[in-house]
Amino acid sequence: MTVGQQPILELQGITKSFGGVEALRGVDFALYPGEIHGLVGENGAGKSTLMKIIAGVHSEFSGRFLIDGKEMHFRSARDAHAAGIAMVHQELSVAPDLTVAENVFLGNQPTNALGLVQWRRMAREAGEQLARFGIDVDPMARLGDLPIGLQQLIEIARVLFSGARIVILDEPTSALSPPEVERLFATLRRLREEGTAIVFISHFIEDILLVSDTVTVFRNGRKVAETASAATSKGALIEAMIGRGGEALEHSYADDLMLPQPSDSKVVLRVDQLSLSRSLQDVSFEARAGEVLGIYGFMGCGQQELSRILFGKLKPDSGTLAVDGTRKTFASTAAARRAGVALVPESRRDMLFHQEPVYKNISISILDRISALLLKPVQERDIAKRQVDQLQIRPPVVGLDLGMLSGGNQQKVALAKWLTYPPKLLVLCEPTRGMDVGAKNDVINIVRDLRTKGLAIIVLSTEPETVLSLADRILVLKRGALVREFRNEPVSKDRLLEAA
Amino acid sequence: MSSETALATGRRARGLAPFLRSQMRNIAPFLTLIFLSAFFAFASPSFATLDNLGNILTQVSVTGIIAVGLTFVILCAEIDLSIASIANVTGIAVAYFTLQESYVNIANIPLPGAVAIILSILLCALLGLVNALGLTVIGIPSFIMTLAMMQIAAGISALLVRGQIAYKVPDMITTLGSGSVSGIPWIVIVAAIMLLGGHLVLTYTRFGRYVYMVGGNREAAEYSGLNVKLILGAVMVISAVCSGIGGMLGVAHFGSAQQNEFDTYLLDSIAAVVVGGTSLFGGRGGIGNTIVGLFVLGVLNNGLDHVNIDSFLKILIRGLILLAALVINVYAQRLREKAAE
Structure with missing residues (x-):
């Protein structure tokens, strides 16, 4: 489906080491507009490191970094943000003492000519955005008073609606209940239709298979497989991830x-x-x-x-x-x-x-x-x-x-x-x-x-x-x-x- | 400054540039010191002499004694604004318990020298304990708690001397504050011993490790089963006792005990610790940094006297140097955090 199309993001031969320990070794990675790209691998396999490079958090690495075919070098997360890249980190990063609306608009609250925050407009727009996501909360409620799962959904919503062209989600579903996960996936699919490129990291391989178009597997800092999601299975992915018979390790606990x-x-x-x-x-x-x-x-x-x-x-x-x-x-x-x-x-x-x-x-x-x-x-x-x-x-x-x-x-x-x-x-x-x-x-x-x-x-x-x-x-x-x-x-x- | 820090960062950061960046907190104050020394040596022939080195050492001694305790406090990411007031009240107390000349019009209580010294130390320890209880049991932020204590200690000072000046302190204090042994002032020796002691405690004892860990991540320290409140409380008491010792020797050094005579020591002590590179966010730095900070301040204050400069401008220059140090301090923290990503 992506043949002939230009990747929105392309990484070539990325190598990154921390104090002599190589976290990534010669990784190639391409992301196309309108694609949900799943990323799996054991902890320490290099997924997060690669995403932090894309999001501008790590600025020192070797290899080529291209956006729309043009070579770029981000010096900070702000540079990445300006280039349309947004990331939801694994750890919740919200301002619990601010209202829901303030969190949604964190950093770019709507202001009037005098530079004063337009509270009513902010609340209304935040409410509308969250409603698109199926979240029905009072935009003026204090965020910290909401359940953790809802807080995480709001954080994800903020990033998804920030207008970014490339969205990276690192373990977004770990604190979400099944219906919340459904809502998240529906939104991701809608954004995909609009041409957003999404990277989705998760340990829940079922989730990855359900929502992504392509899956890339990392092991020990190397990319070991890249395949269409439709053409693979959970067992095959686990095997690629850990390099040994995976089936026996993952117990579904569906049975008594x-x-x-x-x-x-x-x-x-x-x-x-x-x-x-x-x-x-x-x-x-x-x-x-x-x-x-x-x-x-x-x-x-x-x-x-x-x-x-x-x-x-x-x-x-x-x-x-x-x-x-x-x-x-x-x-x-x-x-x-x-x-x-x-x-x-x-x-x-x-x-x-x-x-x-x-x-x-x-x-x-x-x-x-x-x-x-x-x-x-x-x-x-x-x-x-x-x-x-x-x-x-x-x-x-x-x-x-x-x-x-x-x-x-x-x-x-x-x-x-x-x-x-x-x-x-x-x-x-x-x-x-x-x-x-x-x-x-x-x-x-x-x-x-x-x-x-x-x-x-x-x-x-x-x-x-x-x-x-x-x-x-x-x-x-x-x-x-x-x-x-x-x-x-x-x-x-x-x-x-x-x-x- | 701590060798362990250098070792750990050295292992991580291969290559000179990352190493220098992670060590900026330690390098910058040192470069400042070298630069200032070179500048004054060039600007004034009387600066770079052995005599003047002695002067500088003597001038920073009281600040140094107070800064030992303050280093512990700042390493825990707290602050103590009552140090100068506690120094003042302890100095006044030791004079209050000493027989004064007949022309001194203070209704004091003369006691034997040893008793006077013990009572004075108990007084500053007690004030430190009040700081500790306010911070840990009641939960008042140290900034506010010690601000109140600053006023309380000043109040006690005022009540003891009632605007008068006392001159006599116990003989031992007089010797340590203004005497010297084979040419070296006792006060310099005391400051050196206290700085060394502080360094040993911070680097080689379990308590010292706890101080760094509490400063590095208080939540994690609590989840590791450390008694964080006890450690914070101990640190406040240590700070007050160091201040008290500095105050007693200071009074002997100045030759008089009176209200407000330590006021400049609050800023000087904080400046020494922070200019030296100890992190205001806690967990990084140490006595080594404080020593460099003391020398930076000492060289600056002393050097400005050697060159022809408007004495009112000196105050502004000191303020600017402190600002520069704060910028470096915060910046160094950010570089480190970035390196740890």
């Missing part, structure tokens, strides 16, 4: 899965009648040693608050916590850590130090175990090195700044912080969100391994697959209340969705 007999081992955590205004109501449960307890629920069901209470970051209005039978009221996260509780929050940005080397990221939670007063850098590096080897963190260089690692490897570092001296209770929020199949499996194996070591593990997720792949027992949280427990019975994605 039998949960094991509940364990009667020691109760590590007992939560009784926990309540937090508007977020949690009378939540009671227990977590046992050597068991993975899954807590499933939709975005905003109170999972996040629950995990923060367990780690002493939030204080509940009422209710009690007991660790190993002792009642606890955590005054700080340090108190929770000392009591043997560890948390990996859903956002890696929140728990890692991007400008510090990997080893300092790993050792920060255990410094008081290895040094009373003076630091012991050699021991610190040794411990980090062991974790890096054990969790197969790539590149295996403990002195590298954390920001140079790919998302999946950063997630492993986030886990590694807690594993040198394993806690009694490990709370994981969305442990595999935004990760590719290979990294996901690595994390799943790490968690299973920890379970056999006798840790009590709680996995909170809004993705049924995550909970199903890990949990021995599953609780369903709905609007802050526990509504269903699955134990010693068949469970499937459908049953979970139904319960929530």
Whole structure:
């Protein structure tokens, strides 16, 4: 369909390295107007790096960069923007304290002759734009008050309607519910009809196959395949991505899965009648040693608050916590850590130090175990090195700044912080969100391994697959209340969705 | 300045240009120092002498002592505006607890020297603790909290001296503030020891690491199970105690204790830390940077006295230099963030 047409964007022999680590090696990439181009690959395969080059975020690389056949060199994201390129990043970047309308028009609010913002016009136009997207919200509502999924849709809408000719979407669907994904896809198809070129990165290969015309597969910084979406299958793509038999790795969880007999081992955590205004109501449960307890629920069901209470970051209005039978009221996260509780929050940005080397990221939670007063850098590096080897963190260089690692490897570092001296209770929020199949499996194996070591593990997720792949027992949280427990019975994605 | 930073960035940034860019925070103040020294040495024959080096060292000592604690605070991405006031009130307190000459008209409480010193240090530590509690327990931003403390400490000073001037301080303080040993002023030695101590704590202790991590990403520090409030509180107390020590020695150095005599030290100390290249956003920099910053300010203040220049213009020049340092500081942060992408 694209034969003979001139690509709107063409990259030739792109190579980019970070401190001697090659993230991209000689990649060619072409994008045509009116095309939705899917991009798949494991974390660290180079997708995001390539997109950041296109969006002007990385300005130093080698290779040719052509737009409409003309060679260009962007020095900043602003240059790329001026050339009609817009990108929705994986991490939400909205202004939660501003109104919906202000967010939609961020940076180019309509003004009158005096330079004053025309609020009424802005609200009306924002409402119209969002309605085109099927979003019905009050344009003057504070954005931060809306559910995360809706916030993300609004951010995507802003970029899609910014008039860009090339739109890059990095994992846009991870926080969206199925109907929201449908709406997004309908809009993408409409924009395609209007001639916009769209790059769509996702770990949800079904999504890619559903919406894209062409798929490109990356592996280890190289482009390994480019094919028409109609001519390929999920299995074939996974195989190309990871270079080994992919079928067995991706479990669809459509069928019933039998949960094991509940364990009667020691109760590590007992939560009784926990309540937090508007977020949690009378939540009671227990977590046992050597068991993975899954807590499933939709975005905003109170999972996040629950995990923060367990780690002493939030204080509940009422209710009690007991660790190993002792009642606890955590005054700080340090108190929770000392009591043997560890948390990996859903956002890696929140728990890692991007400008510090990997080893300092790993050792920060255990410094008081290895040094009373003076630091012991050699021991610190040794411990980090062991974790890096054990969790197969790539590149295996403990002195590298954390920001140079790919998302999946950063997630492993986030886990590694807690594993040198394993806690009694490990709370994981969305442990595999935004990760590719290979990294996901690595994390799943790490968690299973920890379970056999006798840790009590709680996995909170809004993705049924995550909970199903890990949990021995599953609780369903709905609007802050526990509504269903699955134990010693068949469970499937459908049953979970139904319960929530 | 920290060797670890240099090591980490050095490994990442191959090639000279990226390395220099990532090290701009450390290089720029150093170049400024060399440039200023060369300029004044050229402009005035009396500048580049050993005697004058001694002068500069003595002149920056009080600022240096105060700046040690302030470096901790700024590394945590907080600020302490009460340093000069706390220095002043501590200096006045130590005089208040010392027997004054009969012509000094202050209703003071004479105590033995050691007791006077301990009480004064307790006073500044207490004021620092109030700062700490306001910041961590109540949650008042440090900018506002220490602004209030600036006024509170000034108020206590005013009540103690009531517009009078005290002259006597305990003998030990007199020696450390204005005495010297084999030609080297004690106050320079004390400043050097405190700067070295600060550097050792920041670089080689667990607490120092926590300070950098809290400054680098406070949220992540909390999610790593650090007691962030405790660390921030400790840093505010350290700052107040350093200020207090600077204040006591300063009073001995000036030979008198009176209201408002430390006012210029607030700006000088902040300038020393920031001009040296410690990031206002926290997590980057250190005592090494502060030392370079102190020398930049010291050379500038001293050098301007050696060349023939309108003394009122000096104030403006200092302001402009501070502005330039702020621009570099913010710019260096941006370059680093860009390099980390």
